[in-house]
Amino acid sequence: MILTQPEQLLLDLLAIPSVSGTEQAIIDRVAETLGGTFRVERIPVDETRSNLLCTVGSPRVLLAAHLDTVPGTVEIRVDDENIHGRGACDNKGAAAAMITAALQAVSEDATDFGLLFTVGEETNFDGAIAVQKFFADNDIVPERIVIGEPTGLQIVTAQRGITSVEILCDGTAEHSSTDHPDSAIHKLAALLAAFLKNTFPETTYHVGLIQGGTADNVVAAHATATLLFRSMNPELETLIHRALADTNVPHTIKTLQTVPPVDHTAPSFARNAVAYFTEMAFLKNSFVLGPGSITDAHTASERVSRRELNEAVAQYRAFLPKRD
Template sequence: MDLDHGGSVRRCSRSRDARETSCGGRPCAGWRAGTHTESPSSSADRPRDRGPAAAPVIEPIALARKLIDIPSPTGDERAMGEFLERELAQLGLSVRRQAVERDRFNVFASAAGRPRVIINSHIDTVPPWFASREDNDKIYGRGACDTKGVIAAMIAAGERLLARGVRDFAFLFVVGEETDSIGAKAANVEFANLGSEYVLVGEPTESKFARASKGKKMISAINAIEATDWGSHDVLGKSTVNVGVVRGGEKPNIVPASAECELMFRVVDDHEVVRAKLERLVSRFGGRITMTRGNAPQFMVVPQGAPSTIVAFNTDVAYLGNLGKPLLFGPGSILDAHGANEFVLKRDLIAAIDTYCDTVTGLCQNSIQTFF
C-alpha cells in the first residue's frame, strides 16, 4: 500500500480487500442551478483514462491521510477546497466553485446535467489541527472521522460509480459546518432548482443510517440558569443542555456584578419552545438571553433493511432541504471526533465505500426502497 503523501494517491498492486466488493446495483453487503465559477485546471488535472472497466486508482487510506494533512479549520478551508477540485477533476467530473464569502467556497462536481443524488459532506474541522498517522487498525488526525475519512470513502465510491456507468450523482463539499453552516445555507439557495431528489450527507454515524438527529440551540444567558424539563420525544428521547462556558467576576472573594454562561441545547422540541421556557426562567432573576443559532430536530430517509440509529449531534441536514430527501451515514463515531486522539477505523472507512456506492446506485436506479 502506497502511503507516500508526497505522490499520487493510488492503490497498491495487491489484490483488493474482500470488503471492497462491486456495487453494481446489488444490495450492499453491509445491510443485504445558479452562477458558478469554473475551477482552474492544467494538464496535470486532465481526467484519468479509465476505460469501460478500469481498475480502481484511488487508495482510500492514503487519500484520507492526505486530506487530514491539509489543515482546514473553519474559516480557512481554501487549501482543502483546492485539493478537492483537483482530485475530483481527475475523475473526469465537471468541477465548479460556489462562492460563499471572501475566499471561502464550496466545491460542486458532477457527471450529469441533473444529478438525482447529491453526495455531501463538510470540509472544515475544529481546531487545533494535527497531522495524520496510522497503525494497523486506525487512521488518526484532525478530521479523521469528522469528516476527512468520510470524504475519502465518498470519493472512492464515486470512482467506482463512474466505472460502472452510474453518472446521475454529484458531489457537494461545503465550508462552515462546525459553526454556522454558512456553506450549506448558500448551497441550499443556489442549487434549489437543480432537481436532485436525494442528498446523502456524510457524518460519523458508526456506519449506520441515522433516522433522526436532535436539533441545536446555542444561547448566552446572563445572571441565572436553573435546571428544568426541556422536553422529550418518543424517538429522540430527552432534550439535553450543556453549560459549556461560564464568565463573570474579577476575584474569587468578590461577588460578581454579573455573570454569563453559554449553553448548547440538543433539542427534541421546536427550538422556539425551548427559547420561551428559558426566557420565562431567566426573567425571574432579571436576566436576559441571546440565541445565536438553532434548528429543529431532523428526520432522515433510511434504506429498507439498513441498520439505523438516532444521533444526538447536529449536522448540515437542517440546511439542505431544497436538495432532496436527506440520508445521513458515515464511518467513525462522533465520540471520537474533536479530541486529541481523533481516529477512524480503517475497516469502517473501507466498508463505507461499498455502502455509499450501493446506496447511490440503488437511489439512481430505483432499486432500493427508503422510509422515514
Template sequence: MDTLTALAFARELIDIDSTTGHETAAGEWLASRLRGLGYSVTRQPVADDRFNLIATIDPPDVVLSTHYDCVPPFFPSRVDDGTLFGRGACDAKGILAAQVAAAERLRADGHRHVGLLFVVGEERGSEGALAANAAPLGSKFLVNGEPTGSRLATGTRGILRVRLRARGRAGHSSAPEHFESAIEKLIDALVRLRTLVLPSHPIFGATSYSVGVIEGGVAPNVVPARAAAEVLFRIVGDAGDVLVPVRSLAPQVEVEEILRVPPVQLHTIPGVASASFPFTTDIPLLDRWGVPLLFGPGSFLVAHTDNEHLHVAEFESSIGTYIQIIAALSA
C-alpha cells in the same frame, strides 16, 4: 479509486488545518484534487474567503454531501494498527474521502449522475449549508455524511443554541455585599437550569444540553458586572417547547436565542442497518437538495475528542455501502 488511494486522500486533507472559519487552504486543495479527477468544480462563496465546493460530471440524481471544517484543536493524521487518527478522521474528512472514492468507482462503471457537495461552517452556525440551499442542483436525493457507525439514520435531534447573560454592578471585591456579582447570578441560573423539565420524544428520547462556553469578570479583585454562558440543547421537538422553560430563568439572566435547527426523521433503505442519533447535521438546512439520507463510517462518540479516529476496515466497507445506497436510490 482503491482503498489505499482513498486513505491517502483522507490523510492529505486531514493534514490541512480547516478549523471552522479557516477552511480556505483545505478548500483550495480539495478543489484542485477534484478538478484533477475530471469533475466540474464550482466554488460557492460563503463568507470572506470561505467557500463550498460543488463537483459534478453530469447533472446529478444523487448528491453525496458532508463538511470539510473541523472543531479545534487541529492535530495531524497518523495510521496506527489499522486505525486512522487525526482531526476530522471521522468528522468528517474520512467520510468525505469515502464519498469521493464511491463516486469514482461508480463513475468507472458508467454511473455519472452522482454529485458532490462539500460545505464549510457545519460545526458552528451552518453557514455553508445555508448558502448551498440557495442554489440546489435539482437532485432527487441527498446522502449526507456524518459518523453514524455505518448505519443509516432514521432521525436526528435538532439544536437550540442560547446565550444566557447576567448583569451585575462592579466594585471592589473586599466589599462584595455592596455590589452585584454577575457571575454569581449566572451560576444560580445554571443550577436552576438543571431542575427544568424538558421535553421527551418516543424516538429521539429526552432533550439534553451542554454548557459549552462560560465567560465573565475582568480581574480576581473586581466584583464582575457581566457574565455569560452559551448552552446547546439537543431538542426532540419544537424549539419553543424548550425556550419557554428556559426563559423562566429570568430575571437572573437574559435569554438570547442564537440558532435553532429542527429534528428530522430520515429516509432509509431495506438491507442497510439503521438507528436514531442524538446529534444534529446540516440536513434540515439542505431541504432543497432532495430526499435526505444520513450515513457515514465512524463513531460520533470519538468525534470532537483528542482520540478522534476511524478504523480503516470500516472506512473501506463504507465505500461499498455508499455505492449500495446510491444503487438502491437509482433503481
C-alpha cells in the same frame, strides 16, 4: 503496509491542513483530482473560499462531505486497525470513501449523480448556507443527499435543534464590606443551582459561559450565564421559561439562537435521531452516514477504523445510480 484506494486517498487529504476558514488548498486539490472526470463547479462562500460541486449528468443523488476540520494537530499514522490524524473521522474519511465510490460508479458508466464538498461546517456552516442558497436559486433539488459524518456506518435521519439563551441577574454595585451584599453573582449562582436540577424530554444542555463583576472588592451589579440546549422537543422554550420562573430568582432571559430540529425520516429508513448538529439542517432530502465514531471527533486521538472506511465505499456506491 498495503493500503487500499480510500486509505491512501485519506492519507493524502490528511496531509493538507484545512481548519475552518483555511480550506481552499484542499478544495483546490479535490477539484484537480476530479476535474478530468466530473463537471466541476465552485460555489462561492466568501472572497477567498468556495464549496465544490462535481457532477456527471443531471444529479439525482449527491454524496456530500465537509472538508474543514477543528484546530489542533494529530499525528498522521496508520496501524493495523485505524488511520489517525486531524479530520480522520470528521470528516475526511467520509470524503475519501465518497470519492472512491464515485470514481467506481463512473468507471461502471453510471451517470446522474454528484459529489458536494463544503467548508465552514465546524464553525458557522457558511458553506452549507451558501449551498442552500445556490440550490434554491438554480432550482436544484436532488432526490437524495447522503451527508458524510462519523456515524459508525449507521444511517441518521434526525437531529436535535439548538437553542442558546442568556440569563441575566442584576444586583447593586457597592463596597464588598457590606453585611448583605446585593450581588448579581450570588443571585445567578442560586438560580443555576436550582435550574440545573431540571431534565427536559429529548434534551441535553449545559452552562457554557458565566460572566459577571468588575473587581473582587466590588459587589457585582450584573452577571450572565449562557446555556446551550440540544433538543427534539418543540415545547423546549416554554419549559425553559417555566423552570426559570420556578427558581424564584429575579432574572431576565434572552434567546440568542434557535435552530429547529430536523427529521428527514423516510419510509425506507428507521428513525435514528442524534444529539449533534449536521448540515442536514440545510440540505433537503438528506440523511447522514459515514465511517468512524463521533466520540473520536475533535479529540487529540482522532482516528477512523480502516474496516469502516473501506466498508463505507460499498455503502456509498449502493446509493449511486447503476448503469442504464
